[in-house]
Amino acid sequence: MNLRLENAFEHLLFYTTLTMILQDFKPHPSLNEFVQCYRIVHFDFMQAKEPILKAYAPRPEVCLHFFLRERELVQLGGGPTTDYHFPVVLAGQQTSVINRYLLGKDFMTFNIAFQPTALFRLFGIPSFELTGRYLDAEAIFSSHIRFILEELQNATSYNQMTQIADRFITSLAGNTRKEMHRLDTVSRWMICSGGKVSLDYLSGEACLSSKQFIRKFFERTGVNPKTYLRIIRFTRAIHTKNAYPNKDWLQIALECGYFDYQHLVKEYKEFTHHTPTDFHLLESNSPEQRLGLTDEIYKSRARSALLPE
Template structure:
């Protein structure tokens, strides 16, 4: 069993934040098989090489099987992922940097927001072959090599289209405190109206909503790693006016109260069974001993 986050080839790091490899070869008790997934800034391409997941919407109760290669657009509400572990499970998640999915796919990202789309029609027919290669890879080093080769070919075919809006997206990721729309638009040399439209095209949501989601998730992660800090202090430290202001965001983005969300998040399989490894660079990873 393993969950590893690995950095891509250095030539891909302007596009890809990290690879996440999840592998189970032993059944996990059903009560731990569902992972609560609070809203966060994330757009990804997912290869379910062995096994699959069901996407459950806790607000509607709807459950849908996700395609074997799937694009996850920007999330705007909480989801629950039920992993099907039998007979075994292997997933590679490719987490993109701000704006990178738009650069690769060349479609307005609003069309992907809150959706889990079959990746094959959006990327290419190669997706099935890549998924098969990952399924038959002998270890994590080979999986990373397969992903690097696929994306290096995609990136080399692109024009150099680095965009100031993507840099602003990264800024809001690292510092989700309040910036005025006029200031952000000035950084992109656009009018506020043009900036909002182009930002949504590349990120899937408006700059204000993007910043709200990221502030919520950073607040949540801080409290998870600093359980001794009271909620009011946490809320004020992250720019909320009071605890009730924070609780309102939890209702929207986690579909429950802060206390209950933390309790549910602590029951993720990688936490309960303690098999998460911290991120490491691809080069360091390739020279490391592979754990089974």
């Protein structure tokens, strides 16, 4: 069997034996300053009669989505539901919920969740220009991104996918447009802290005055640091409730750094336009819940904010 036929057979075997998956993978350690994780999503809804809704609440991440199979319809804010036809999407830092409807019956993506300031360092683009945006990745990464998509589509294992992503990020990291700043490290500490840290402490650790810290943080992450801390706390609350659905809301609120339950309710309404209970009713019908893929990933995410980097 020649090499091309052998690779084609391995590719076919991989895709015909795939099981459904929602899993985060670590990048190569040398890339930790740029990448939080790689995320592989494979949902099979062969029996579904209509697109499946996933309400994505804000998370502390900018994400590159490679659509390996099928696409999604997207509703940004209160706008119309749209099929953007982008094969690779760059989603900037969210500050409100995005409703995504999975198109097709066999949905698979490979995602790269960047560190807070990575895009600024890699491309020199002020991150506030990307905030809340859902962009054709070619506008930022050039047409080379389609070659990476093709490589991922032709991969014969999940491990090979992460290796392709490692090579891609390594090539970008070799041509960064902006030098590393102490603030870049501080922004990653914020995520690890679960959002329970003061701005005075953060600006001091970044060796900046409060005004300098706010200005530079906004430029490098796309939001002000207070908003970012709120998104981090809110994300932890969502992950905690998803992982431990029987835990009461007051306990979650206090564990995640809120003054009381009403404080948590206010954040849910601002970020998702729902009460905590109503939003988690939506979550209970999410693709991963319907397919039984949630137990380990939810608990892993709930623990992650408590772990050192």
